[in-house]
Amino acid sequence: MTTTPGSTGSAMPREDMGTGDPGAVAPPLLQLRGISKNFGAVEALKRVDLDVPRGVVTALIGDNGAGKSTLIKAIAGIYPPSSGEIYWEGERVSLHSPRAAEALGIATVYQDLALCDNLDIVQNMYLGHEATKHLTLDEITMELETRRVLNELSVSTVRSVRQLVGSLSGGQRQAVAVARAVMHESKLVIMDEPTAALGVSQTAQVLELITQLASRGIAVLVISHNLNDVFAVADRIAVMYLGTLVESGPISQYDTTRAVELITTGGGLRTNTDGSTR
Amino acid sequence: MTVSDDVMVDHDGGASSPRGVVTALWTKVRRGEATLLPILLGLAVLVIYFQIRNSVFLSAGNLTNLFVQATIFILLAMAETWLLLLGEIDLSVGYVAALGATTAVILLDAQFHWPWYLAILLAIAVTTAIGVLQGLIIIKLRLPSFIVTLAGLLGWEGVLIFFVDRQGTGGTIPVQEKVLYDLVNGNLSPLATWIFTAASLMIFSWSILRKDQSRRASGLEAVPTAVTILKVAALVVAGIILVLIFNTNRGTFTVLHGMPYAIPVDFVMLTGGGFILTRTKAGRYIYAIGGNPEAARRAGVAVDRYRLLAFTLTGVTAGVAGLIYASRLGGISDGVDGGNLVLLAVASAVIGGTSLFGGRGKIIHAVIGGMVIATIYNGMALINMSAATQFIATALVLLVAVTMDSVARRSTATR
Numbered sequence: 001m002t003t004t005p006g007s008t009g010s011a012m013p014r015e016d017m018g019t020g021d022p023g024a025v026a027p028p029l030l031q032l033r034g035i036s037k038n039f040g041a042v043e044a045l046k047r048v049d050l051d052v053p054r055g056v057v058t059a060l061i062g063d064n065g066a067g068k069s070t071l072i073k074a075i076a077g078i079y080p081p082s083s084g085e086i087y088w089e090g091e092r093v094s095l096h097s098p099r100a101a102e103a104l105g106i107a108t109v110y111q112d113l114a115l116c117d118n119l120d121i122v123q124n125m126y127l128g129h130e131a132t133k134h135l136t137l138d139e140i141t142m143e144l145e146t147r148r149v150l151n152e153l154s155v156s157t158v159r160s161v162r163q164l165v166g167s168l169s170g171g172q173r174q175a176v177a178v179a180r181a182v183m184h185e186s187k188l189v190i191m192d193e194p195t196a197a198l199g200v201s202q203t204a205q206v207l208e209l210i211t212q213l214a215s216r217g218i219a220v221l222v223i224s225h226n227l228n229d230v231f232a233v234a235d236r237i238a239v240m241y242l243g244t245l246v247e248s249g250p251i252s253q254y255d256t257t258r259a260v261e262l263i264t265t266g267g268g269l270r271t272n273t274d275g276s277t278r
Numbered sequence: 279m280t281v282s283d284d285v286m287v288d289h290d291g292g293a294s295s296p297r298g299v300v301t302a303l304w305t306k307v308r309r310g311e312a313t314l315l316p317i318l319l320g321l322a323v324l325v326i327y328f329q330i331r332n333s334v335f336l337s338a339g340n341l342t343n344l345f346v347q348a349t350i351f352i353l354l355a356m357a358e359t360w361l362l363l364l365g366e367i368d369l370s371v372g373y374v375a376a377l378g379a380t381t382a383v384i385l386l387d388a389q390f391h392w393p394w395y396l397a398i399l400l401a402i403a404v405t406t407a408i409g410v411l412q413g414l415i416i417i418k419l420r421l422p423s424f425i426v427t428l429a430g431l432l433g434w435e436g437v438l439i440f441f442v443d444r445q446g447t448g449g450t451i452p453v454q455e456k457v458l459y460d461l462v463n464g465n466l467s468p469l470a471t472w473i474f475t476a477a478s479l480m481i482f483s484w485s486i487l488r489k490d491q492s493r494r495a496s497g498l499e500a501v502p503t504a505v506t507i508l509k510v511a512a513l514v515v516a517g518i519i520l521v522l523i524f525n526t527n528r529g530t531f532t533v534l535h536g537m538p539y540a541i542p543v544d545f546v547m548l549t550g551g552g553f554i555l556t557r558t559k560a561g562r563y564i565y566a567i568g569g570n571p572e573a574a575r576r577a578g579v580a581v582d583r584y585r586l587l588a589f590t591l592t593g594v595t596a597g598v599a600g601l602i603y604a605s606r607l608g609g610i611s612d613g614v615d616g617g618n619l620v621l622l623a624v625a626s627a628v629i630g631g632t633s634l635f636g637g638r639g640k641i642i643h644a645v646i647g648g649m650v651i652a653t654i655y656n657g658m659a660l661i662n663m664s665a666a667t668q669f670i671a672t673a674l675v676l677l678v679a680v681t682m683d684s685v686a687r688r689s690t691a692t693r
Contacts, residue, residue, distance in 0.1 A: 098576070114576045118569035118637035119562075127566055128577030136557040140496045160499075 027090040028053040029219045030075070030106075030188055035084035037070055044070040045081070048245045050238055052188060057210055057220045059230040059251075062240035063263050068223045071240065072190050075221070076108040077101035107181030108190040111197075113173055117166030121158065122146045124165050125180045149183045150175070153212050157205070171202030178209055188219045195229050207233045227256050241266030314646065316682065317631055320675075321650050328657030335660055339528035342538065344649075344656045346462055349540040350606065352648030353599035354623030355630065356547055359644050360588040360595070362627055363555075363568045365636025366423040368592055370412065370430025371623060372616030375600030377438050378405035379610045382601060384445065386455035394457040402597030408434070409593020413586045435616060442612040452609035461543070461605035465536030468525040474542060479517045481549075483510045540602055544645065547598060551641035554591070564588055568637035625672065626651050629679040638683075650675065 030052040037045040045067050052058050062068050073079040075086075077095040086093055088104050095101045101108075115124050122139070125146045131138040146161045155175045158168065165176060174194055181189045194210070195203040210233050213220050224230050230237065231251065238248035239262040246266050261267060328335040354371055361368050368374075382401035385392040392400075412430055416423045445451050453459045466474060486506060493500040524537040555561035563584040566574040575581050603619075604610045624634075630647025632639025654675065658668045 099578070102578075110576075112572075114570070114573040116566045116569035116573050116637070119566060123562060123566075127562075127574065128579050130559050130562060132559065137559065137562065140492055140498065143498055144496060 027087065029089060031087040031090075032075075033085040033087070035071070035074060035081045035086070037074055037079055038082045044243055045074065046243045047084070048240075048243075050245055050248060052219050052221055053236070054187070054219050055214055055217045056235045057214045057222060057233055058236040058238060058248075059234035060221060060223045060238050060240065061225075061227070061230060061259065061263060065242075066240040066263075067243040068240055069192065070243075071245075072108065072192060072221065072223060075101065075188075076106060076190060102184075105185060105187035106190065107184060107186035107188070109174070109177045109181055109192065109194065111192045113177040115165045115173060115177060118164065120164050121150075121161045121168075121176055124176055125149070125183055127180075129184065145183065146179075149179050153179055153182065153209055155179065155209070169202060170198045171205045174198070174202075174206050175209055178206075178213065182213065182216070182218070186218065188221065189213055190221045190223075192223045193225065194222060195224065195226060203229065227259055230259070231256065239263060239267075314631060314642070317629065317646055317650065317679070320678075321646065321653065324650065324653050324657065328653070328660060331657075331661045335657060337528075338523045338526035340656070340660070341523050342528055344652050346538050346540055346606065347656055348648045348652030349462070349544055350599060350603050350619075350648075351622055351626045351651045352544055352645050353547060353595060353602055354619060355626035355644035355648050356551055356641055357592045357595035357599060358620075358623045358627045359551070359632050359639055359641060360564070360591045361423065362624070362632050362634060363564050363636060363639050364585060364588050365568050366416070366585075366588070367427065367624065367634075368409075368412070368423065368430075368589075368596075369427040369620050370408075370434050370616070371427075371592065371596045371599075372619030373431060373434035373438055373614070374405050374408050374593065374616075375596040375603060375619070376610060376614040376616055377408070377434055377441075377600070378402060378597040379600035379604035380438060380441050380451070382458060383451045383453055383604055383610050384441065386453070386458060387445075387451065388454070394455055397455075398458070398601060401601060402594060405597035405600060406590060406593035409589045409591075409596065410586065413589025416589070417582050417585055431617060431620070435614075438614065438616075439612045442610065449613065450609050450611040453604055458601065458605055459608065460539060462538060462540045462602060463605065463608075464539050465524075465534070466539065466542070468536050471521055471524050471537040474537065475517045475521045478545060479514055482513060486510060540605075543598065543602065547595060548641055548645060551591075551595075555641060560584060560587055565637055570637075622651055622672075625676045625679075628683060629675060631679075631683070633683050634680065635683075647679075 028051040030050075032048055032050040035045055035048040035050075036043065048067075048071060050071075060068050060071065070079060074081045075095065077098045077100050080094075080096045086095055093100075093104065095104075095106075098108075116127065119127070122143050126142045131141045131145075133141070143161055150158065150161065153175065155172070158172055158175075165173060168176065178189065178191070178194075191210070194206050198206060207229060210220055210222060214235070222230075222234065234251050236248065237251050237254055237259065239246050239259065241262065244266070246262055325335070334340055354375060357371050357375070358368060378401040381404045382397045384390065385397040385400060386394060408430075412423075412426055415421060416426050442451060443449060465471075486509060490500045490503070490506050521537075524541075525535050527533050527535045529535075555564065563574060563579045563581075564587075566577070566579060567581055567584060571581055603614075626647035627639065627644050628634055628647065629650050630639075630643030630645065632643045632647075651672065654672055655668060658671065663671075
């Protein structure tokens, strides 16, 4: 898979990803510092630090109730954090609404995908962002662009871009939802359990798609329960346990046993193997 | 700008040869994407049956009458379509239409003597305002449209009776003004009928051909030219047949020919509604909200604004329907059965192929469905079937249509 022309930025070499060191060339795309979120008396997130670098797949893992969903919703602007700081391309930002997150280039693909089954692929891809010409819909531009993006992402299984989304397979639907994020020039794509409802071959397709995104220089943050998928696709791993981020670092420093241990017990200690955050 | 076709093969599932078109069409029918075809076949069966039973059925006079009869069902079904697409319903639309008509009729009679255009404008303004009011209640208070418009069904009947009886004309106000009366009872001249039909055909053919042409020019798969030409030819033939029907003398004592004004009214509403639904963002959002309101909201669509727009359009369309209704009856009475009207309107839309569950349907479905209902009523009257049989037959057609809708919905949902 070659880097596609027209994509912004390039894939970073793996060695220097995600370091918050003062000597690093550019700061990671997204940096979370001390993010907490309270729902009444419940502390859903406790001082979470996390770096999400460009061109890299970061997997967010943890047991049910560990705070993964709350964390991505904080990044997506749905649950603005109670305290803490968020830096985007090194600048401090406030993600107070989904619109604000979207404006920065953060796209979230939720588990339910938020697609309209009664609309075709083109219509779904452009929903809310339709191209118009003389105040009427410019179907041709939208169709060409949809085909271009799907081709670039090597989504080759759909019969026609004018097919209703309701008639697509789970993997194809996931692809449409991701392609929509890519089309809007997103810099960070967050995916919530992208493979949860899929069969073996469709899972493979989606994992391939995730790799494609990273190779285009897009930062990808994936929530997954499936450690096989995580180890197949992720470059970095971040483990959550009871609202805290217990560890994060390059995937090479982990194996399944260690990951399971961290997920189930929190590992007892809070360290980051690459020492990136404190 | 050509996109290589190795990945995305085609536009309509192999529709690049005439044979492929047939296959693609069949696939669409099975998936419930082409709802028009089965219902047109059903309509043809009805027509053949009635013609065999009574040869008057296909006479020019009866067909013209049938088209005029269908107009009220068609327009009310169009009004309903805007809300059905959202998965909402308006049970009050029959009385709202009648109330609009009452406004026009009162303003046009001897007492007020308004110019016809102002009276008609105000009538439509009244129904539009009612649509907006009901929409606001439903959206702002988050109430089910079924209940709010059920209240409307009762309430607006009360208002209707109040205004009609207040005129002191014995529960009926006749239409005395010529323009409103002629809306249904007047005809275009035969020449004007030709001109109107030719102009409509040209606009339609031009837009079909242009769409094909621009798709081809952009390197997108388009239906084969032969098929497009066939489509246009079929339209032209249908248009010519219509003109010949309308232009045949159907009077017994005097010469009576030409297209009733009601037909161009239908046509304008059809074209306008179709344009909004297929060519504008508003139309796209109405479908999206009907399909998955949460997805639309997350995509940044101002969901409530477009829901209100649909209620507004229902009001506008109901206003036009009311005028046609008053014109056809030659007046408005306090005994208007708005309840029955709305049920037939919903039946027409659903028979035509618009889904009760939201997100699926077209304005043209209202036309086809309205024609089916009118055909049943017209044909059964011709063969002297009892009112009992008419109701039961309509019920059966409706049941079949709803079943088809539901089956289509389930087959699309499988993945």
